[in-house]
Every structure is written in C-alpha cells, then in structure tokens.
Amino acid sequence: MALVMAGIGLRRLLERQMAKRKRTPIEYAVLATIVCFVAAIIKYPNRAVFTNARPDLKALKRDAPGLPLIGNLADMLSHREDPLDYLHKTFQEHGDVISITMPMIGRAIILNRPEFMEHIFKTNFDNYVKGDIFRWNLTDILGRGIFVADHEEWRFHRKTASNIFTTKLYRSLVEGAFKSSAEDFSTVLDSAIAAHKPVDLQDKFLKLTLDAFGKLTFGLDFKALLSEDGPNEFGDAFDFLTSAADARLSNPFWFITDRIIPGRWKKHWDCIGILNEYAAKAVRIRRAETPEQAETRKRDLLDHFINYKSEDGTMLTDRELRDVFVNFMMAGRDTTAQALIWQFYCLMVNPRIMNNIVHEIDTVLEGSTEKITYEVLMNELPYVKAVLHETLRLHPPVSKNVKQAVDDDILPDGTRVYKGEFIAYSNWCMGRNKAVWGIDAEQFVPERWLVSSDASGSAMTVNPATGRGLSPYGKFKPESQFKFIAFNAGPRLCLGMTFAQLEAMSTTCILLQRYQFQLTPGHPEPTVKGSITLPMKEALMTVVTKRTDGPVRVPLASQRKE
Numbered sequence: 078m079a080l081v082m083a084g085i086g087l088r089r090l091l092e093r094q095m096a097k098r099k100r101t102p103i104e105y106a107v108l109a110t111i112v113c114f115v116a117a118i119i120k121y122p123n124r125a126v127f128t129n130a131r132p133d134l135k136a137l138k139r140d141a142p143g144l145p146l147i148g149n150l151a152d153m154l155s156h157r158e159d160p161l162d163y164l165h166k167t168f169q170e171h172g173d174v175i176s177i178t179m180p181m182i183g184r185a186i187i188l189n190r191p192e193f194m195e196h197i198f199k200t201n202f203d204n205y206v207k208g209d210i211f212r213w214n215l216t217d218i219l220g221r222g223i224f225v226a227d228h229e230e231w232r233f234h235r236k237t238a239s240n241i242f243t244t245k246l247y248r249s250l251v252e253g254a255f256k257s258s259a260e261d262f263s264t265v266l267d268s269a270i271a272a273h274k275p276v277d278l279q280d281k282f283l284k285l286t287l288d289a290f291g292k293l294t295f296g297l298d299f300k301a302l303l304s305e306d307g308p309n310e311f312g313d314a315f316d317f318l319t320s321a322a323d324a325r326l327s328n329p330f331w332f333i334t335d336r337i338i339p340g341r342w343k344k345h346w347d348c349i350g351i352l353n354e355y356a357a358k359a360v361r362i363r364r365a366e367t368p369e370q371a372e373t374r375k376r377d378l379l380d381h382f383i384n385y386k387s388e389d390g391t392m393l394t395d396r397e398l399r400d401v402f403v404n405f406m407m408a409g410r411d412t413t414a415q416a417l418i419w420q421f422y423c424l425m426v427n428p429r430i431m432n433n434i435v436h437e438i439d440t441v442l443e444g445s446t447e448k449i450t451y452e453v454l455m456n457e458l459p460y461v462k463a464v465l466h467e468t469l470r471l472h473p474p475v476s477k478n479v480k481q482a483v484d485d486d487i488l489p490d491g492t493r494v495y496k497g498e499f500i501a502y503s504n505w506c507m508g509r510n511k512a513v514w515g516i517d518a519e520q521f522v523p524e525r526w527l528v529s530s531d532a533s534g535s536a537m538t539v540n541p542a543t544g545r546g547l548s549p550y551g552k553f554k555p556e557s558q559f560k561f562i563a564f565n566a567g568p569r570l571c572l573g574m575t576f577a578q579l580e581a582m583s584t585t586c587i588l589l590q591r592y593q594f595q596l597t598p599g600h601p602e603p604t605v606k607g608s609i610t611l612p613m614k615e616a617l618m619t620v621v622t623k624r625t626d627g628p629v630r631v632p633l634a635s636q637r638k639e
C-alpha cells in the first residue's frame with residue numbers, strides 16, 4: 078500500500094515538473110515508444126508479436142508458454158545445438174500436437190503422428206505449401222528450384238525430372254555406376270589398410286555420393302574420393318551453406334546477424350559463388366557438345382532440363398539450370414551419404430545385426446559382385462533393405478520440415494489451422510514415437526521390417542525361381558508412407574527414393590563382402606551437427622580390415638520377438 082502511494086506521489090511530482098516546461102520531440106517519441114511497448118506486452122503476454130492468441134492449442138511449455146513479444150524465440154535459440162532432442166522430449170511431455178510462436182515467422186503447429194502426415198501430404202495436399210518464408214530463407218542458395226517451388230512451378234520441375242527415374246536407368250546404375258564408385262571406395266580402403274590408418278567413413282561416404290551424383294546427373298567428375306585428403310572446395314562450400322540454411326530456421330533475424338558476424342556474409346556469398354561456378358561449368362560443357370558426342374553417352378538429368386522447351390518454345394536460362402543443379406545436388410548428395418554413414422555406425426555398434434546382414438549377403442550373393450542386380454536388390458535381400466529402412470527411421474537425413482497453410486483448415490483431431498500459420502513435423506521425432514512404432518521405438522531393430530515368408534516353416538535354402546541362395550530372413554514388409562516419412566509422402570514423395578535405396582544397398586553389399594568395420598577404440602557416441610540434413614558432428618573413425626573369413630555361415634537369431 079505504501080509503495081502504491083509512493084508511486085502515485087512520484088508520478089504527480091514528475092507531472093508537475095514536466096508541466097512547467099515544454100516537452101521536446103525526442104521526449105514525445107520516447108514516451109510514445111514506451112506506451113506502445115507496454116501496450117504490446119499487454120496484448121502479447123506470452124506469444125510473438127502479431128500472432129493471434131490460440132488458447133485452444135497447447136503451448137510448447139505448459140507452465141511458461143512463451144515470452145512477451147518474442148514467444149518461443151529464446152527456447153529455440155537456446156536449443157539450436159540439440160533441436161531434435163528438445164522437440165522429442167517436449168512431445169513426450171506434452172503430447173503429439175504442440176505450438177510455438179516466433180517473431181517474423183508467426184505460429185507453427187508441430188505434429189507427431191501419421192494421421193496428421195496423411196492429412197497434410199495427401200488429403201489436403203493443396204493447402205500446405207512451402208510458402209514465402211521457406212523461399213525467403215533459402216532463395217539465395219536454392220534459387221527457384223524444386224525444393225522451394227509450389228504449384229505450377231513445382232509441377233514443371235517434378236514432371237521434367239521424373240523422366241529420368243526409370244527402371245532402365247536403375248538397372249544400368251546398379252550394374253555400372255554404383256559398382257564403379259564402390260570400386261573407387263575399395264581403393265581408398267585398401268590404401269588405408271596398407272598404411273594401418275583408420276578411415277573417416279563420414280568423409281569418404283560424402284565424397285562417394287558427390288562423385289557418383291555429379292557424374293550421373295550433370296556429367297561432372299569431382300574426383301573427390303580418389304584425390305588427396307584436404308579441402309574439398311565444392312563439398313566444403315555445400316556443407317557451409319546447408320548449416321547456414323538450418324541456422325535460419327531458428328533465427329528469424331539471420332539477415333541481420335549474418336551481416337554482423339565478421340566474415341560470415343562474405344563467406345556465404347563465396348560459397349554460393351563456388352556452387353554457381355560448378356553449375357556454369359556443367360552447362361557450358363554440355364552446350365558445347367556436338368550431336369555426335371551427345372550420341373555416345375547416356376541421357377542424364379541435365380539433358381532433360383537443357384533440352385526442355387515450353388509451349389511457346391522458350392528454353393531454360395543458365396540461371397534456371399543453375400537452380401536445377403543446386404537443388405538436385407542438395408537432394409542427392411548428403412542424403413544418401415548420411416544414410417550410409419548412420420547405417421554403418423548402427424551396424425558397428427550392433428554386432429548381432431552386423432552378423433545377420435553379412436550372413437544374408439553371403440548367402441544370396443555367394444561372394445560375387447556380379448550377382449548384385451536391380452532385381453536382386455529390390456527383392457532378394459530383405460535384411461539389407463530392413464537395415465537401411467531402420468537406419469532411416471531413426472536417423473532420417475531430412476530430419477525436420479515445415480509447410481504453410483494457404484487457407485483455414487481442420488486437422489483430423491479437430492485442431493484448427495488458420496491461413497498463414499505453419500505446420501511443422503520431424504521425421505526424427507516421429508521415428509522415435511512409441512505410440513507409433515511401439516515400446517522399442519528408440520531401439521535399432523531391423524526385424525520390425527520383416528515377416529517370415531514361409532508359413533509352413535520348412536527350411537528352404539535355395540530360391541526355386543532363381544537357383545540362388547534364399548535369404549533366411551523372410552520378406553521385407555513396407556510401412557505406410559505416412560508412418561515412415563523419411564522420403565516424404567504423397568505427391569511430393571522423394572523423386573530419388575529408389576535411386577538412393579539402390580545406391581546405398583549396392584554399396585553396402587560390396588563393402589561388406591570385402592571388409593570388416595569396427596569403430597576406433599573409445600569412439601564417442603555421435604551427435605548431430607546443425608544442418609538441413611543430418612551430418613554427424615564428429616568424424617566416424619573406423620578401423621577397416623579385409624575379410625579373410627569367407628562368407629559367414631552362422632545364422633543368428635533374426636526374427637523379432639513380438
């Protein structure tokens with residue numbers, strides 16, 4: 078009471094003092110700012126400025142939903158090193174629908190169940206787009222390519238690019254390009270073995286997919302794998318930009334901070350310059366090609382885009398071709414490499430599963446790389462496929478994503494989404510959701526992807542259709558696209574899904590036929606580095622030895638205990 082009386086007295090005194098003299102314009106401005114600020118705090122007590130109150134939604138933290146004016150910005154910034162873990166724990170505490178607000182962005186509703194995925198990826202697909210914020214964050218890197226495109230622009234990219242993903246291409250990749258990259262990989266491993274040096278599998282797999290993808294899609298030979306270890310201009314520029322793109326998701330003021338941090342803005346544009354140079358080189362070489370030279374090689378992705386003519390005869394400019402190049406590099410290089418990196422890590426820390434996969438490879442392929450074909454990879458190696466899928470479930474290379482609502486909508490549980498709000502989801506969190514994947518959701522169990530093929534229980538060892546050894550692990554059982562969203566789902570399902578699976582599986586088979594892999598002693602458990610994909614923060618240091626044991630013939634327990 079005394080304090081209130083003192084406050085009132087002080088205010089009267091100040092008022093009298095102020096009344097004696099005229100206020101300056103600056104004083105008026107300061108006063109107006111203070112009044113606006115206090116009014117804004119009253120209007121936005123627990124959420125970001127300019128967002129609507131949504132008492133119907135659970136806030137990120139129930140007891141402290143967000144700070145006045147900045148909403149959950151502080152939460153996001155303080156967890157920028159471990160955003161996935163943080164989100165996973167929040168889902169565990171507060172359920173599968175949570176909401177955050179961020180200044181400059183607005184409200185995002187974060188979802189963690191397959192029925193929501195089905196709704197946004199398929200049932201009401203047209204209502205959820207990449208939107209302006211996505212483009213604002215990424216256009217300087219990705220231009221107007223497929224990843225940032227919506228509506229007609231997206232349909233054009235999708236249709237043009239889908240022309241190359243045919244079974245004919247897959248057959249020739251498996252029998253040619255993927256085997257030859259695995260041969261280069263073996264050369265690198267052989268020299269490490271001869272020099273008694275451990276190998277950083279992360280670095281090598283990224284170089285493998287860069288080389289393969291560059292050659293196959295744009296006719297560029299980066300020669301990253303076989304070159305001396307050291308800076309890798311293209312790869313390093315790419316890594317910098319994917320990290321920068323990710324940092325923008327949790328920092329809506331990136332356009333200011335990136336310019337303030339010394340050297341950062343220049344480095345950003347230097348890296349973009351490097352990507353542009355490589356893209357320009359690929360286009361230059363292709364445009365200079367004679368028809369005879371073009372005849373002697375296979376058509377690739379660049380051919381389809383460079384020869385594209387719209388109805389009025391317009392062709393793509395070099396700038397548009399640059400965007401195709403960068404978007405596809407983003408799609409194809411890191412993702413498949415990271416699938417292999419995390420998969421080899423999971424195998425090395427799970428000796429039982431390593432034994433099983435080697436056993437299947439030896440049984441079906443009988444020590445020969447010649448037997449690795451498109452059909453064999455697709456149909457006859459269920460355990461290899463299961464291990465890859467289990468890796469992608471727990472370590473999806475595209476681990477989080479966001480879409481914007483074009484119009485008001487109602488989600489399957491009755492939650493309202495208003496026009497302009499964002500919907501976000503994390504493949505990484507949904508893969509660990511026990512309500513979706515069962516009590517062992519956080520464990521690496523490839524057997525969840527297998528069903529026994531032989532109900533009668535007879536011990537067949539030879540495939541009667543092919544005469545080859547039969548996998549003892551039953552059949553691969555695919556999951557619904559909306560439950561297993563590592564490759565996205567619905568009309569925007571990953572275009573390179575089969576490509577990536579074949580590349581990862583054939584590389585795995587060839588390497589496990591020849592080598593044994595063990596983590597270096599005392600290797601730390603890997604953590605995730607901030608990026609739009611899922612790189613490990615640490616190198617994956619591995620001791621590689623040649624296999625001298627011949628095919629492993631000891632079947633180990635394989636079926637999952639339900």
Ligand code: HEM
Binds near residue numbers: 478563570574578
């Ligand atoms: C394990 C490897 C891969 C994974 C986990 C993966 C995952 C994904 C995901 C989650 C998306 C949706 C991204 C978004 O909408 O923001 C996507 C889109 C896409 N992916 Fe992949 N991807 C992989 C490999 C590849 C490869 C090798 C290629 C090319 C050969 C490729 C081409 C594409 C394209 C073109 C899109 C855009 C599709 C569209 O928007 O219509 N991906 N991928």
